[in-house]
Amino acid sequence: EDKVVQSPLSLVVHEGDTVTLNCSYEVTNFRSLLWYKQEKKAPTFLFMLTSSGIEKKSGRLSSILDKKELFSILNITATQTGDSAIYLCAVYLGNTGKLIFGQGTTLQVKP
Amino acid sequence: DADVTQTPRNRITKTGKRIMLECSQTKGHDRMYWYRQDPGLGLRLIYYSFDVKDINKGEISDGYSVSRQAQAKFSLSLESAIPNQTALYFCATSDFGFSGTGKETQYFGPGTRLLVL
Numbered sequence: 001e002d003k004v005v006q007s008p009l010s011l012v013v014h015e016g017d018t019v020t021l022n023c024s025y026e027v028t029n030f031r032s033l034l035w036y037k038q039e040k041k042a043p044t045f046l047f048m049l050t051s052s053g054i055e056k057k058s059g060r061l062s063s064i065l066d067k068k069e070l071f072s073i074l075n076i077t078a079t080q081t082g083d084s085a086i087y088l089c090a091v092y093l094g095n096t097g098k099l100i101f102g103q104g105t106t107l108q109v110k111p
Numbered sequence: 112d113a114d115v116t117q118t119p120r121n122r123i124t125k126t127g128k129r130i131m132l133e134c135s136q137t138k139g140h141d142r143m144y145w146y147r148q149d150p151g152l153g154l155r156l157i158y159y160s161f162d163v164k165d166i167n168k169g170e171i172s173d174g175y176s177v178s179r180q181a182q183a184k185f186s187l188s189l190e191s192a193i194p195n196q197t198a199l200y201f202c203a204t205s206d207f208g209f210s211g212t213g214k215e216t217q218y219f220g221p222g223t224r225l226l227v228l
Binding site: 006009034041042043044045048088090096097098099100101102103104 | 142144146151152159161217218219220221222
């Protein structure tokens with residue numbers, strides 16, 4: 001059974017902290033891994049990762065994929081209250097085109 | 112204007128009622144998806160459609176049906192709603208290709224919040 005597992009499920013930090021969110025996967029036909037940020041509305045796209053070891057970066061957010069160990073991390077440095085959201089990890093299956101989501105990590109950044 | 116729209120945005124219904132959630136997109140994508148989101152469970156795929164003539168069951172299709180009326184429209188029906196179908200429902204589209212073009216992003220609608228009493 002294809003599955004995507006995120007950890008931790010929830011996290012509370014203070015502004016300025018650095019956080020690392022984890023996503024591990026076990027799937028039969030990996031194509032790519034995607035990270036989304038969801039506030040009080042629909043998920044918005046952050047990163048798509050297809051190759052191991054290549055860091056994707058966008059401002060204070062960065063992400064990397066390890067296809068040997070089957071996981072990805074999402075780092076957020078110098079967190080701000082606006083980073084409070086649910087962060088979703090999903091894996092695209094190459095054979096079916098389906099997207100399998102993890103449970104999400106709920107991040108709360110306190111002032 | 113939003114690229115992916117869902118109607119209604121909120122709905123309260125009673126057990127046993129039939130309801131339809133509608134999704135429209137102006138992105139010109141072939142692929143459309145219906146998900147439900149429950150706290151602690153993430154997004155789970157209900158049905159997906161790769162084109163107008165192609166409908167596929169997802170992880171949790173029992174109790175749901177879909178109709179792809181046109182490339183731009185994909186409707187989700189609950190034939191006889193039950194309380195455990197209370198959830199946030201998302202429609203999404205993508206122009207995913209198998210050629211490695213990198214166009215593998217899904218675009219989500221704003222969601223429909225459904226409460227079944």
